[in-house]
Amino acid sequence: MAEHVVADADALxxxxxxxVELEGFEIGVFNLxxxxxxxxxxxxxQGAPCCEGTITGKYTxxxxxxxxxxxxxxIREGEFLYCPWHAWEFDLxxxxxxTNDAYSLPSFSAREENGNVVVSIP
Numbered sequence: 001m002a003e004h005v006v007a008d009a010d011a012l013x014x015x016x017x018x019x020v021e022l023e024g025f026e027i028g029v030f031n032l033x034x035x036x037x038x039x040x041x042x043x044x045x046q047g048a049p050c051c052e053g054t055i056t057g058k059y060t061x062x063x064x065x066x067x068x069x070x071x072x073x074x075i076r077e078g079e080f081l082y083c084p085w086h087a088w089e090f091d092l093x094x095x096x097x098x099t100n101d102a103y104s105l106p107s108f109s110a111r112e113e114n115g116n117v118v119v120s121i122p
Contacts, residue, residue: 002120015055027119056082057080058074060073
């Protein structure tokens with residue numbers, strides 16, 4: 001397994017993203033509240049550079065059949081990635097596609113070590 005220093009930790013603040021090339025692959029590296037994650041910059045739908053898409057939260061809705069009321073909540077700001085081509089939605093914490101649960105983003109190990117962000121490539 002090859003380990004690559006991709007940035008100083010200070011250069012990737014919370015909520016930040018960095019797209020780097022490692023061993024011929026483009027990889028998106030994300031800082032989620034001090035936890036780092038890294039994914040192949042390739043959407044399983046049609047090969048788009050998904051790590052360059054919009055990062056945001058999402059709405060959830062609950063319907064109460066007794067009162068016939070619907071409530072909406074905005075959740076997990078900064079934890080969802082939307083592919084720039086067709087808006088497939090990915091959970092940044094897991095890489096799972098929330099719009100088609102048969103797919104997920106290929107992931108790599110990422111961590112902070114001695115003030116650097118390190119990504120491991122198998």
